[in-house]
Amino acid sequence: MSNWLLPENLADVLPMEARQIEDLRHRLLDLYRKYGFELVCPPLVEYIDSLLSGTGSDLNLRTCKLIDQLSGKTMGIRADMTPQISRIDAHLLNRSGVTRLCYCGNVFHARPTDSLSSREFLQIGAEIYGHAGVEADLEIIQMALDTVNAAGINLPILDLSHPGVVRSILELDHNASSNSDLVVSLLREKDVTGISELTKKFIRPDTIKMLQSVCSLYGNVDDVMLNARKILPSVPGIISALDSLQILIDALLPNVQLSIDLADVWGYGYHSGVKFALYADGWREVLVTGGRYDNVSLAFGRARPATGFSLNLRSLASGLKLAKSKAILAPWGRDHVLLETIRDLRKKGEIVVQILPGDYPDQDEFLFDRRLVLFEGIWQVSYIS
Incomplete structure (x- = not known):
């Protein structure tokens, strides 16, 4: 190697x-x-x-x-x-x-x-x-x-979610809560077929039906919120989660493009409330x-x-477009006036690169659009044509 x-x-x-x-x-x-x-x-x-x-x-x-x-x-x-x-x-x-x-x-x-x-x-x-x-x-x-x-x-695009919805569903069923890692992995993939097989873990049919419903609760915020309140049980945890999301939705619209995904279980064991992602x-x-x-x-x-x-x-x-920094070329020399001119330009925020003897700078980072030239005894900045 x-x-x-x-x-x-x-x-x-x-x-x-x-x-x-x-x-x-x-x-x-x-x-x-x-x-x-x-x-x-x-x-x-x-x-x-x-x-x-x-x-x-x-x-x-x-x-x-x-x-x-x-x-x-x-x-x-x-x-x-x-x-x-x-x-x-x-x-x-x-x-x-x-x-x-x-x-x-x-x-x-x-x-x-x-x-x-x-x-x-x-x-x-x-x-x-x-x-x-x-x-x-x-x-x-x-x-x-x-x-x-x-x-x-x-x-x-701002995508909102709340783990309180899934957490409240699991808390209603002891076997579902005991198998939360498996349930979360299936929800992460929106694996409706895999969720239907949770009967093998003795998870109740009504719980499985709710989890399958959650998989479809994503997309347009108005539709998702309306359907969530119709489909999901009116237990305190779910009501509180949906209310918190609605407050944010009302505050952010119409200035922000919003979506929602109630089956988004990223960070399920870590997050306790509203979570979001930007795309x-x-x-x-x-x-x-x-x-x-x-x-x-x-x-x-x-x-x-x-x-x-x-x-x-x-x-x-x-992911952003790389932009070169505009810079000034200066000749090599220890002339006091030249060095003072370079120093003043740098104090003003300009990039000034002195050309070392026998060299010509070809750095990818800089766009040399000007140079320092001596004209009638005065060092001046001149544009490179």
């Missing part, structure tokens, strides 16, 4: 893309700061007991583990930063009121989600702690919409995922309502 080959599903980020990622990172963190979110930077590695507290089995399978040579304890390379942010809010900041936190950092997955996915992500996101009302969910969703708009993506035409993958997860911080000794979102910044940037 050549010593310059990388492990599978890992890749270097080259200059133009790296600059695009950094520009977008700066733009988004500045946006979150304007909303009043404070930046935190947790470590890349920490003890596994803390890193996986309050999360489901999916995150455990995605986490690479290693032994700390100092303590002998098992550590993990984070696969998701959200549990770390919850730990900071609950255990370190320990505020009584609402806390708004944002973050950006690398995460690593033990296995790729598919053959085309990378195992390393640059995760950026924002979380609100301390408010259980739908107002916090609405603020987070608006920030997620502003995030994709800041990246230049217009007319995103856009021409994009293979989901752009942003988020939702409410009130139960996570209990593992850190302090239960706090929580809602937030995150996205893979590298994936988002890679």
Whole structure:
């Protein structure tokens, strides 16, 4: 094996893309700061007991583990930063009121989600702690919409769901609740045939019928909400979930393109309330995922309502058009006036590249549209025709 080959599903980020990622990172963190979110930077590695507290089995399978040579304890390379942010809010900041936190950092997955996915992500996101009302969910969703708009993506599609619907159905049937992992896997694939075979697990026929009905409850928000209230039982958990969704729908329409999927069980063991995903035409993958997860911080000794979102910044940037930065060419020299002129241009925000002796720059990242020339004893910027 050549010593310059990388492990599978890992890749270097080259200059133009790296600059695009950094520009977008700066733009988004500045946006979150304007909303009043404070930046935190947790470590890349920490003890596994803390890193996986309050999360489901999916995150455990995605986490690479290693032994700390100092303590002998098992550590993990984070696969998701959200549990770390919850730990900071609950255990370190320990505020009584609402806390708004944002973050950006690398995460690593033990296995790729598919053959085309990378195992390393640059995760950026924002979380609100301390408010259980739908107002916090609405603020987070608006920030997620502003995030994709800041990246230049217009007319995103917002898909809403609520795990409380499926959870309430399962709670009505002990055998269904005992086989929740199997049920969730079938709902994830909308496998109506597989759901019908749940009779082998002694799940009641009425429960199976409700689960099959949930598989069809996706698409247009008005139709789905109307049919859900007709088809599903009027138990408190389902009513509460549908009411929460309706409040968001009323607040977001008609300014946002909405869809709904009540069989979306992504993050079922993690999310406690409204969850959402953002899509856009021409994009293979989901752009942003988020939702409410009130139960996570209990593992850190302090239960706090929580809602937030995150996205893979590298994936988002890679789908955008790469743009070269305009730059000025300057000759090599140590002339005092030349150096002062270059320094002044850089202070004004211009990119100035001095040509080293015997070289001509051919960087892909820059578009050299101007050059510094000496005209009548004065260094001047001249456009390259």
